Amino acid sequence: MPDKTLICKECGKEFIFTEGEQNFYKEKGFENEPQRCPDCRKAKKHQNNNNRNY
Template identity: 75%
Template structure:
């Protein structure tokens, strides 16, 4: 496996899906590659967490 350059579906920036991340995804049984860069994933997670906090 080699590093892959993907495009974030939220911000349209290129990001690298490293060989190590690919191994992790394979080990966890994930079939799909990530669609968002790290920054957009973090922002989305924070946005989702806010809705559940009291």
């Protein structure tokens, strides 16, 4: 399974979905590829965590 180049739906930048990440997603039973790059995923997670504190 080769690395894949994906486009982030938030910022539009290309990012690499590595073979290791693909295997991890498969092991966890995730059917969809990530939609956001690692930076946008981190920002979204941080935003969601802040919203839960209220």
